[in-house]
Every structure is written in C-alpha cells, then in structure tokens.
Amino acid sequence: QLSTNFYSSSCPSALSIIQGAISSAISSEPRMGASLLRLHFHDCFVNGCDASVLLDDTSNFKGEKTAGPNSNSLRGYEVIDSIKTQLEKQCPGVVSCADILAVAARDSVVALGGTRWNVPLGRRDATTASFDAAESNLPSPFLDLAALISAFSNKGFTAQEMVVLSGGHTIGQARCLTFRTRLYDNTESIDSAFASSLKQNCPSSGGDDNLSPLDESAGTFDNTYFKNLVGKKGVLHSDQQLFGNGSTDSIVNSYSLDSGKFFTDFGKAMTKMGNLSPLTGSNGEIRTNCRKINGS
Numbered sequence: 192q193l194s195t196n197f198y199s200s201s202c203p204s205a206l207s208i209i210q211g212a213i214s215s216a217i218s219s220e221p222r223m224g225a226s227l228l229r230l231h232f233h234d235c236f237v238n239g240c241d242a243s244v245l246l247d248d249t250s251n252f253k254g255e256k257t258a259g260p261n262s263n264s265l266r267g268y269e270v271i272d273s274i275k276t277q278l279e280k281q282c283p284g285v286v287s288c289a290d291i292l293a294v295a296a297r298d299s300v301v302a303l304g305g306t307r308w309n310v311p312l313g314r315r316d317a318t319t320a321s322f323d324a325a326e327s328n329l330p331s332p333f334l335d336l337a338a339l340i341s342a343f344s345n346k347g348f349t350a351q352e353m354v355v356l357s358g359g360h361t362i363g364q365a366r367c368l369t370f371r372t373r374l375y376d377n378t379e380s381i382d383s384a385f386a387s388s389l390k391q392n393c394p395s396s397g398g399d400d401n402l403s404p405l406d407e408s409a410g411t412f413d414n415t416y417f418k419n420l421v422g423k424k425g426v427l428h429s430d431q432q433l434f435g436n437g438s439t440d441s442i443v444n445s446y447s448l449d450s451g452k453f454f455t456d457f458g459k460a461m462t463k464m465g466n467l468s469p470l471t472g473s474n475g476e477i478r479t480n481c482r483k484i485n486g487s
C-alpha cells in the first residue's frame with residue numbers, strides 16, 4: 192500500500208531534493224522533462240513501477256535499456272543517478288529508484304507548465320529486469336487504434352485513459368524513423384502542408400535520428416497535441432489513430448477544447464499508472480545505485 196507521506200519521517204527532504212534537481216535539469220534542457228515523463232511510463236508498463244528500466248544488463252539477465260522501444264531512445268538516466276546520489280547522502284538506503292522516477296515525472300510536467308497529481312510513495316526496486324516484457328508490453332508507434340486500446344487495456348486502462356495518457360506527447364521529440372512511413376505512405380491521414388514540413392527534416396531514406404517536436408509547443412505541457420490531432424497534424428501514426436477513426440474522436444475533441452479537463456484526467460491517469468504493480472513490504476529492495484542490484 193503506497194502513501195503520499197511515506198518518507199515524511201524517514202527522509203523529510205526527499206521531495207524537495209527531487210524537485211530541485213528536476214527544475215535545474217529542465218532549466219538547462221527543457222526536453223529533459225519529456226524524457227523523464229517517458230522513463231516513468233516505460234518503467235511502469237514493464238512489470239510495474241519498479242525501476243526495472245534503470246538496470247544495466249548483467250550476466251544473469253538482459254536489461255530493458257536495449258529493448259527496441261528503449262534503445263537509442265530513452266533518456267534521463269544521468270539525472271536519476273544524480274538525484275539518487277544526493278538522496279543517498281541525505282538518507283542512505285531509504286528512497287527507492289522507482290519512487291524517484293514517479294516523482295520526477297510529476298515534477299517535470301509541473302515544471303513545463305502542466306498539471307500536478309498525487310504521487311503515493313513506498314514503491315521498492317526490482318531485483319531483475321525483463322528485456323522480453325519491454326519488447327512486448329510497450330506500444331509501437333505503428334499500431335492502429337484497436338491495438339493501442341488493447342495494449343493499454345492489458346494494463347487495466349480504458350480507451351479514454353489511453354487517449355489522455357497519449358497527451359504526454361504534448362512535450363518532447365521523436366526521431367524520423369518513428370514517423371517516416373507516415374510521411375511517405377499515401378494512405379495516411381495527414382495534413383499535406385504539415386507532412387511537407389516534417390519531410391524537410393525526415394527524408395525518405397537517411398536521417399533516421401533527426402528529431403522533430405511532438406507538437407509545436409514541445410517545451411510546454413498544454414493541450415496543443417489534441418488540437419493538432421483534430422487538424423490531422425499528429426506526428427506519429429499512433430497519435431493520429433486517436434482522431435479520425437470514430438470511437439475516440441469525441442474524447443480528442445473534448446481535450447482539444449478544454450485544457451482543464453485534459454489536465455484533470457491526465458493527472459488521474461498518471462496516478463493510476465504510478466500504481467501499477469508496485470513492490471512493497473519486504474518485496475524487492477531499496478537499491479543504492481539505480482543501475483545495479485545491491486551487492487552486485
């Protein structure tokens with residue numbers, strides 16, 4: 192059972208240490224806020240929010256960092272390491288890496304102008320990671336609506352929650368290779384002027400790692416993402432699937448018109464995501480180094 196005051200006597204400065212580190216990381220690089228939000232998502236969708244995503248490969252298991260959706264893509268590990276180092280000085284062996292990820296995601300969204308949600312605490316850290324689960328549980332940007340709904344329903348989320356969580360793409364960047372087919376395949380639903388502008392930095396071959404913002408205000412957490420979907424200006428195929436297929440159109444429409452509703456629903460869904468199968472009690476451990484199991 193997680194609780195918001197979990198560290199209030201064991202490490203009273205934990206939350207302010209994390210918040211301070213996040214605001215300085217984001218002031219030197221705003222994109223880091225997006226990267227940290229995504230890191231928490233990719234942790235929670237793979238065997239729960241247990242910081243398994245942070246473990247380096249070992250001789251006993253292949254970690255999640257090299258799985259398709261993460262490799263050459265996830266960022267922010269150094270920011271988490273630096274927070275962990277500060278917390279180990281202040282309160283050794285107390286604050287889990289999984290809780291750091293959950294608070295860092297929330298504080299990132301707040302720092303970029305978004306909403307604040309409750310983060311119940313007390314998660315413990317996994318002593319193993321799963322490359323295979325990372326390969327199969329994380330949604331691909333090439334999925335159609337039905338497959339997106341099913342990937343989230345496998346984790347207990349409704350279609351509405353899948354749509355609101357996709358609003359995380361109001362911040363951050365994507366590599367050309369994640370949306371190229373959408374630009375050069377004539378069957379895609381995409382605004383033609385928007386496609387032309389993306390093509391400038393994403394040629395039909397080469398430039399795989401060239402970045403484009405996921406929405407034009409990618410440094411600000413707002414509801415522009417949903418307005419873009421209504422205008423057929425989603426960057427990823429999976430983004431645009433949320434509008435134009437019928438069943439989720441009204442949800443996208445409502446978030447495009449009402450950022451307050453987007454913020455409230457996003458916060459609720461993030462709290463729910465943060466509660467996915469946490470390790471508690473005597474399960475797992477409090478890692479001293481987020482990249483390694485204790486004693487290894």
Ligand code: HEM
Pocket residue numbers: 222224225226227228229232263264265266330331332333339353356357358359360362363364365366367369405427429
């Ligand atoms: C609905 C299914 C989803 C798919 C298919 C998906 C896919 C992707 C892809 C392909 C990228 C670009 C990665 C790269 O270029 O290397 C990306 C970036 C990102 N995703 Fe998602 N994502 C999904 C849901 C989410 C959710 C639920 C969140 C958080 C609530 C999220 C947050 C982000 C953020 C913030 C970025 C930008 C990261 C950065 O700039 O470092 N995504 N996503």
